[in-house]
Amino acid sequence: MSETQTFSVTGMTCGHCVSAVTSEITEIPGVTDVAVDLVVGGTSTVRVTAAEELTAEQVRAALDEAGNYQLA
Template structure:
């Protein structure tokens, strides 16, 4: 099992949380997604799964979900 936390920008509300969570949950091997929403700021998205995900996988899911960006660490 792997648990990773990613900084994400562009999230402002519960709808954003739902959209991002739904896209990430569609990635093969992902078992759980939780979001610490900071409206208009830097939100934290934690993904648990069978294997570690790449930044590219996360960025692609965020793009599919809407206007959300993986923030640089």
């Protein structure tokens, strides 16, 4: 069984940002899918499907690795 969670993320401005965030979140153990709705200069929506619920800290760490992105 998998869980899908939605996170609001700020700091994303382009396709490179989407790729970086997607790549880092995908590396969290158990993550099977990441979908990003990019809002340039605003709050983007990141939907993550994983084997179990992720903590905000796990997502925050992945965003930090990807670049200057924060949970809104």
